[in-house]
Amino acid sequence: MNKANDRLVEVELVVNDKTWNGSLEPRLSLADFLREKLGLTGTHLGCEHGVCGACTVLVDGEPERACLSIAVATNGRRVTTIEGLSGAIPEALKEAFSKHHALQCGFCTPGMLITATDIINRGACLDEEHIRRELAGNLCRCTGYQGLVAAIGAVAKREVNHGDA
Numbered sequence: 374m375n376k377a378n379d380r381l382v383e384v385e386l387v388v389n390d391k392t393w394n395g396s397l398e399p400r401l402s403l404a405d406f407l408r409e410k411l412g413l414t415g416t417h418l419g420c421e422h423g424v425c426g427a428c429t430v431l432v433d434g435e436p437e438r439a440c441l442s443i444a445v446a447t448n449g450r451r452v453t454t455i456e457g458l459s460g461a462i463p464e465a466l467k468e469a470f471s472k473h474h475a476l477q478c479g480f481c482t483p484g485m486l487i488t489a490t491d492i493i494n495r496g497a498c499l500d501e502e503h504i505r506r507e508l509a510g511n512l513c514r515c516t517g518y519q520g521l522v523a524a525i526g527a528v529a530k531r532e533v534n535h536g537d538a
């Protein structure tokens with residue numbers, strides 16, 4: 374028997390509402406699994422050590438750094454990447470990011486949209502200070518954050534008031 378195969382681990386997980394099963398190397402990161410095995414390259418890799426937030430995905434609805442997560446640890450869990458992020462809040466955020474100039478190169482944008490969706494869902498956008506604190510784990514080298522904070526604040530306010538973002 375092939376010795377390399379002895380080290381593979383059988384996993385089954387749901388990615389963007391589709392079940393995937395197969396064998397993975399135990400040390401493969403979730404980010405590399407998503408990007409290289411599934412072709413979901415919207416999960417960006419920046420620092421690759423948990424600092425920049427570009428690789429943020431949802432695992433069972435909670436944000437995780439895909440560069441620090443081990444793919445086999447998601448066995449039996451549900452992963453949502455930017456490609457599968459859907460619903461009223463993400464759609465409103467995309468429009469608001471455009472309207473408030475909350476992106477330039479776009480490298481941080483997938484992770485920002487996932488984090489922003491989570492913080493709005495948690496009702497953690499009470500004011501600008503809260504939004505800035507919640508965004509502290511997602512780095513953007515382009516925008517100066519003003520547009521991001523404005524866009525997220527507008528959608529959060531709309532969720533509360535049912536007004537326009």
Ligand code: FES
Pocket residue numbers: 417418419420421422423424425426427428429438439440441
């Ligand atoms: Fe994962 Fe930077 S690439 S946190």
Ligand code: FES
Pocket residue numbers: 475476477478479480481482512513514515516
């Ligand atoms: Fe360029 Fe955020 S838009 S890093």
